[in-house]
Amino acid sequence: MKTKFQNNVAIAVIRVIAVLVVLILAFLLGDILISGVPHISWHFLTAPSQAFTSGGGIGVQLFNSIYLLLLTLIISFPISLGAGIFLSEYAPKNIFTATVRMAIEVLSSLPSVVVGLFGFLLFVVQLDMGFSILSGAIALTFFNLPLLTRNIEESLRAVPDLQREAGLSLGLSKWRTVIKVILPEALPGIITGVVLGAGRVFGEAAALIYTAGQSATNIDFGNWNPFNATSPLNLMRPAETLAVHIWKINSEGVMPDAAAVSAGSSAVLIIAVLIFNFSARVIGNQLYRKLTATK
Amino acid sequence: MGINKYDFNEKNILKFDSNEHELAIATKNLQVFYGDKHALFDGDLEFERYKITSLIGASGSGKSTYLRSLNRMNDNVARVEGEIQYRGLNVNSKKINVYEMRKHIGMVFQRPNPFSKSIRENITFALKEQGLKNKKKLEEVVESSLKDAALWDEVKDDLKKSAWSLSGGQQQRLCIARTIAMKPDILLLDEPASALDPISTSKIEETLVELKKRYTIIIVTHNMQQASRISDYTAFFHLGHILEYDKTKHIFTTPKVTATNDYISGNFG
Ligand SMILES: Nc1ncnc2c1ncn2[C@@H]1O[C@H](COP(=O)(O)OP(=O)(O)O)[C@@H](O)[C@H]1O
């Protein structure tokens, strides 16, 4: 009797907490979206920002965010994939492996502002790369690498050992088994992790403030030569992203419509992150179904 | 009565007369260690070609350990000492190309483990890895190995379907088909029917009896009826020792070793 009562109380408390969490989240999202969405227009999404007059947009910042995200993925995915495969399939139990794991652990718990400062001191100052997309992408790689590596390692580990034995027993080498059997089966989990990580990277500001910089220099969308200073693809230009833009408007924005721009930008950012999270689920599920269920 | 009561020196191990019987594979003084744990002592067995040999014994007696040593699946898990004689070679030597060897000594596992690929690709995958590209040839192997595994009629219209859409018994027969597609000499099966229902089990048994015309089959089973139904020879394992090895009918009617007798009559331990 008493255990049952305790059990019911526990369940009730957990339910209340769960509902509370959902409510807070809904309130936050609702507040940001309701105040921000009305400011979103095609003009807002594409026009360059204005520092002193109203009517500015976020076109350059949006492009910078996406470009930086792509660069970060291009750098961090191959490294994480290699590290994840090593840790899951090959790493012997020794000091070296333990050190790698510890390094990943430490890296993943570093506050992003520290990652940003490190990037500032090493890349921006020491290596003289300046505030640049490249510095930003490397900082974001540090930020993304540990989680992505762990995600890939866990996705690979989740594939049952029976599959490894199946490959080996047919005369495949370990490497071929990993690449052709284990990796494809881990792919849904890996893709989900990549996309979720992309959402985190997309919304990251602290690591970028001192690396990619806080200015959206004018770029010329008619010029795609990456070696040209005004080209959108130029790696050495400073690039304020959407998240940094929001931070900057709120700390020192002087344009008359700062509140509106900030609200609109936040809404765009939130929508983008929601899309990332949502599509991570959808893509993961679909890939999984394609790989396992009836076609 | 403890489980240790039997005398490990009381043994009856069949040896073949090489003039009358062709051997497929044999082990000499095979020992397996998992770290400090000595899991298999003096494994000394000869397997006749085109016969089914059952390995029986209580759970943990070392049957899988022995079987998995035969195609070196224990390489990274255990230390295996002794000789495995196959075609005049000691395949337990470091010089052996294990990947090549495993194409000759195939293995089917306790739980069906098809690849997350289509039924067809499950069969063609390893062949393609070996460099076989000819589409027509591949299709022929798909058909012949599925027929050998008695699965063809059930799946011939669904070769594109995922292997996971099959029932457990069908998956296991697909795994058998996948293994014989490599044209091995010897088939090792580790309790291949223990996760299956009786109907699927009897299908697998029929398949194996059919397959022994062209393959040497060594099967681990905890099911004594199964051993007596399908196998020609049976080896009895106890606590890492092989105590008796003889024709199946001797093992199940007139065993010579006390432990075997107790085990088959259910008075064990
Ligand atoms: N990977 C392993 N690591 C350590 N010990 C193992 C391992 N596999 C099996 N063993 C031990 O070896 C003994 C024999 O196991 P096994 O060959 O699986 O028995 P069976 O197949 O007859 O049930 C058991 O005591 C088991 O605990």
Ligand SMILES: [Mg+2]
């Ligand atoms: Mg076993």
